[in-house]
Amino acid sequence: MFEKPEELKKIFDEKAKAAEDTGAVEQLRIEFLGKKGFIQGLMQELRNIPNEKKKEAGQKINETKQFIEEQIARRLEELKKAEERKLIEATESYDESMPVNVDLGSYHPITLVRCELESIFLSMGFAVEDYSEITDDYNCFEALNIPKHHPARDMQDTYYLSTNQLLKTHTSAAQNTILRKYKSNLESGNPIRAIFPGRCFRNEKIDACHENTFFQMEGIMVDKDISISNLIYFMKTMLSEVFQKDITVRLRPGFFPFVEPGFELDIQCLICGGEGCSSCKDSGWLELCPCGMIHPNVLTAAGIDPEQYTGFAFGLGLTRLAMMKYEVGDIRVFNSGNLKSLSQFTDKSFFDPDSIKEA
């Protein structure tokens, strides 16, 4: 009778009980099942067993091997669970009085400026509208009195998609849609007042004050008897709210096919105070808000009678405004993803539970 497999099981049982971590079990596996292990040794001994007993002996070895494999798997599972339990117990004991050490998030400076402007314009009765970044030639150009081959298109080269669509070059691309959406206001004797902030794209040579991706905020107001005075009033109110101080502005004539007359509203550079720096190209002024009276062709394209109604439009450079407000000297910071630079404008005390005073 070939007794060795039975003896081996007993030896294994004892050793397995003593193995107290996964490393020790792995050692056992090598010792018993490895290439030079006990089971392999028994296999070799088969050679010396008489032929008629070989089959039975072989079966016994195989059974023992299977038994050891199962035991190892079971023991490993037990140990893994025990280790997990230990880990949970260790992490469950925490000190409630420890301060929470999490990095608080922050708002992007352009988001901060956008939210501020939205609330200023909301308080003046404007609706805030959202518009997609992908548009088409009609909305971006044709409906704005910029026909094909018009030289004004030269300055607004953009990214064209294979679907005959394009990435909008200015927020003015939403004018036609928004005018149509609120046209019924006019019929019921109410003005159209809306702002629509958004991301714009252009083929630009990048430097401290030009980016291929930037933000604007368009605004329109249409009603009976709207004039340039209304435009100037809204622009002045908005800027003094944003900067919380008197801002020096100047109006220059500007050409945009969708307004007549058209203006450039410049503000004195807040970074250099008008002395001249790289952000203002040494001019002391920054183009902040082109604007004008909506061209009759634009109103007609939206189904509004220019004989009855007039309106103004402006395209505020949100990115520019953020540069001015936060004194950021290089436009490239905004798309840099550099959290160290971008997170410093959010008032974190807003999120800080300790700042909540008891009533």
Ligand code: DAH
């Ligand atoms: N869409 C123009 C641009 O990005 C800016 C602009 C000019 C918008 C005059 C207006 C406007 O609404 O009246 O170059």
